[in-house]
Amino acid sequence: MNVFTSAYAPVYRNLVFPFYEGVLRRRSIYGRYRRLSEASALGIGELREMQRRKLNDLLVYCNEHVPFYRELFALHGVDPRGVFDVEALRAKEISTSKPIVRSAGESLLSREFVKEDLHNSATSGSTGTPVLFYMSRDNWCLRMATKYRSEDWIGKPLGTPATLIWGHKPGRTQQAVFKNSLYWAFQNYQFLSAFDIGEESLVAAVASIRRHGSRFIESYVTVVYLMAKAIAKYGLEPPKLDGIVVGAERLYDFQKEEIERSFRCPVFNRYGATEFSNVASECEKREGLHVNMDNLWVEVVDGDDRPVTGVVGDIVITDLENRAMPLIRYKIGDRGVMTDAACSCGRSFPMLREVIGRISETLKTGDGQEIHDMYFLWKLSRAPGLVRFRVTQDSLTHIRVEIEHDGSVDREATTRWIREALSDLERYRISHTLEYVDSIPLTGAGKMRFFVSELAGETGAPGQKTR
Numbered sequence: 001m002n003v004f005t006s007a008y009a010p011v012y013r014n015l016v017f018p019f020y021e022g023v024l025r026r027r028s029i030y031g032r033y034r035r036l037s038e039a040s041a042l043g044i045g046e047l048r049e050m051q052r053r054k055l056n057d058l059l060v061y062c063n064e065h066v067p068f069y070r071e072l073f074a075l076h077g078v079d080p081r082g083v084f085d086v087e088a089l090r091a092k093e094i095s096t097s098k099p100i101v102r103s104a105g106e107s108l109l110s111r112e113f114v115k116e117d118l119h120n121s122a123t124s125g126s127t128g129t130p131v132l133f134y135m136s137r138d139n140w141c142l143r144m145a146t147k148y149r150s151e152d153w154i155g156k157p158l159g160t161p162a163t164l165i166w167g168h169k170p171g172r173t174q175q176a177v178f179k180n181s182l183y184w185a186f187q188n189y190q191f192l193s194a195f196d197i198g199e200e201s202l203v204a205a206v207a208s209i210r211r212h213g214s215r216f217i218e219s220y221v222t223v224v225y226l227m228a229k230a231i232a233k234y235g236l237e238p239p240k241l242d243g244i245v246v247g248a249e250r251l252y253d254f255q256k257e258e259i260e261r262s263f264r265c266p267v268f269n270r271y272g273a274t275e276f277s278n279v280a281s282e283c284e285k286r287e288g289l290h291v292n293m294d295n296l297w298v299e300v301v302d303g304d305d306r307p308v309t310g311v312v313g314d315i316v317i318t319d320l321e322n323r324a325m326p327l328i329r330y331k332i333g334d335r336g337v338m339t340d341a342a343c344s345c346g347r348s349f350p351m352l353r354e355v356i357g358r359i360s361e362t363l364k365t366g367d368g369q370e371i372h373d374m375y376f377l378w379k380l381s382r383a384p385g386l387v388r389f390r391v392t393q394d395s396l397t398h399i400r401v402e403i404e405h406d407g408s409v410d411r412e413a414t415t416r417w418i419r420e421a422l423s424d425l426e427r428y429r430i431s432h433t434l435e436y437v438d439s440i441p442l443t444g445a446g447k448m449r450f451f452v453s454e455l456a457g458e459t460g461a462p463g464q465k466t467r
């Protein structure tokens with residue numbers, strides 16, 4: 001236990017958070033969080049009614065303020081005033097997707113917002129095709145508040161000491177690193193980089209989590225899984241945790257078992273996406289992932305766009321709240337299983353029994369380090385002129401970077417940008433060659449992988465299994 005972080009937790013929760021957010025910053029996080037917490041107790045009937053009303057408001061809004069949807073609705077004969085259910089949109093074959101977002105460009109932005117005032121996030125799908133998604137400041141606050149609510153559901157109240165092991169923007173200055181640490185420390189978090197996941201770094205991270213007195217870890221599946229293996233291999237004393245929250249990748253049973261065995265605490269699965277932030281998450285009972293249906297309308301559909309329950313289908317999401325860049329019936333490219341079983345926690349929020357997201361691989365270095373494949377996404381996704389990329393590791397000292405270029409800037413400029421972004425691979429003695437290609441083919445599974453390892457022994461993840 002760390003005296004400071006455990007004493008700070010209730011102070012942050014009851015004093016610092018409400019004062020800082022509500023009084024000092026005058027942001028909507030605190031109010032949003034309180035309203036979301038109240039909604040936790042609503043019955044399914046009330047939640048559905050709220051959803052229907054929000055959908056109708058959204059559609060009417062889009063028709064007025066978002067050129068892309070005005071045109072789409074006109075084309076498909078949709079009168080938004082009478083639509084309260086996604087069923088009606090489905091019947092008119094209304095949907096969006098990442099390629100549509102890419103081609104629609106600014107016509108997807110509401111005319112009521114100024115682009116420069118908006119938050120944005122770069123895509124982090126499995127495709128290696130970066131796309132920017134915009135949200136209003138208030139929507140960003142709502143997303144934070146949703147995160148806090150889902151953490152309440154696993155017995156992690158605001159301010160609980162925790163360690164976040166996550167990616168960060170490339171090329172940060174010392175000052176930016178310090179500011180980032182301060183921001184997280186303020187919330188009683190310790191921030192560690194998810195990019196160095198060699199054994200040495202993982203062993204150091206375990207000690208650091210113990211010292212910090214963290215009760216929870218929040219990270220990518222791959223990172224905590226590798227950490228669990230290091231704990232077992234070296235017989236390390238695990239930190240005393242109440243839980244580990246994982247997201248951003250598919251969680252396999254074998255990984256969950258290994259993590260729980262090493263850390264001696266439960267793993268809580270969370271399904272988040274760049275486009276929507278927190279979509280669904282497990283509660284303390286862990287019987288499925290409760291969908292945040294007061295903000296999002298989540299469907300699982302078959303190949304003919306018909307809703308399915310109990311079997312794997314495509315996940316389709318409508319963001320009921322983000323007015324800046326509304327996403328309606330967005331085919332996110334992940335697959336999942338919707339269940340109509342009720343959770344024994346008593347909350348009415350419907351559940352995804354399983355989410356089949358992306359599979360990760362790691363870049364291996366000559367001295368036995370492993371680097372998470374998200375590294376490349378964070379490093380390269382904002383390169384100018386880049387349409388799509390694929391990194392292939394063909395030896396311990398070399399990677400090939402294939403680039404699809406849109407011609408909007410000189411290739412020279414793109415090359416310089418990428419070389420600079422990847423320059424820190426030199427310390428692992430990994431060189432790279434850049435190759436401009438016309439197109440990057442899909443894998444046999446029909447998915448685009450942005451990182452591929454050709455090293456011997458890289459067989460990828462075990463066969464997909466559905467519980």
Ligand SMILES: [Zn+2]
Pocket residue numbers: 283284285286287290343344345346347
């Ligand atoms: Zn539950």
